[in-house]
Amino acid sequence: MKKVNGGCHCQAVQYKAQIDEAKxxxxxxxxxxxxxxxxxxxxxxxxxxxxxxSGTVKNYIKKxxxxxxxxxxxCPECGTHMYATAxxxxxxxxxxxxxxxxxxxRNELSPTIEIWCDSAQAWLPEVAGTKxxxxxx
Ligand SMILES: [Zn+2]
Ligand SMILES: [Zn+2]
Numbered sequence: 001m002k003k004v005n006g007g008c009h010c011q012a013v014q015y016k017a018q019i020d021e022a023k024x025x026x027x028x029x030x031x032x033x034x035x036x037x038x039x040x041x042x043x044x045x046x047x048x049x050x051x052x053x054s055g056t057v058k059n060y061i062k063k064x065x066x067x068x069x070x071x072x073x074x075c076p077e078c079g080t081h082m083y084a085t086a087x088x089x090x091x092x093x094x095x096x097x098x099x100x101x102x103x104x105x106r107n108e109l110s111p112t113i114e115i116w117c118d119s120a121q122a123w124l125p126e127v128a129g130t131k132x133x134x135x136x137x
Contacts, residue, residue, distance in 0.1 A: 002109075004044075006102040008080035013055035015082075017098060019044040024100065024109045026127065029116035031062060035072065036081065039121045042100030042111065043084070048092040057082055065136060113137065 002021050007014035023045040032041035057073040064070045069087045074080060083096045100106050114120075114130045115137050 001050075002105070004103050004105045006098070006104050008055075008075035008078050008082060008102060010075060010078035010080075012077045013053070013057055013075045013080070013082055015054065015098070015102075016052040017044075017046045017096075018050035019046055019098070019103075019109075021109060022112055024111045024113070025097070026111045026114045026130070027116055028114065028118075028120035029065070030119050031064075032116075033119075033121075036099075039124060040114075041081075042106075043097040044100055044103060044109065046083075046096045046098050048090070048094045048096065051096050051098070053082075061087060 001018045004019055005016045025043045026040050027043065028040045033039065058076040060072045060074065061069050062072055071085050071087055073082045075082060080102060081099045082102060083098045085094050085096045103109065111127055111130050113133065114127060115133045116135055117132045118134045
């Protein structure tokens with residue numbers, strides 16, 4: 001486990017978190033491509049009890065490929081994507097997929113898992129050392 005902190009571009013939303021360095025995910029799903037505006041999106045996995053968020057996020061609810069509703073939280077001021085999590089459940093018991101680009105220590109984290117590789121951009125070079133999953137883990 002590694003202690004990290006981070007925030008949005010305008011700093012209205014900030015957090016401290018403990019992350020599992022073995023779970024640094026690159027997601028190639030089409031929703032992540034659209035919502036991030038990038039070829040893929042990075043995320044780290046944080047347990048609710050290890051996620052100390054300050055500031056107010058706005059939630060956009062999207063339907064995941066699984067059929068489940070997922071909260072996509074972003075800063076209402078600058079629009080930075082902060083995390084995704086389940087709609088239901090106690091905040092302390094939920095799992096948060098915190099956006100890698102918001103983590104201040106992101107340069108110390110290497111991706112370990114790539115998901116939705118079936119929809120990855122064809123021109124992307126291969127990332128060494130990741131477990132590659134065709135669709136959902
Ligand atoms: Zn912001
Ligand atoms: Zn995705």
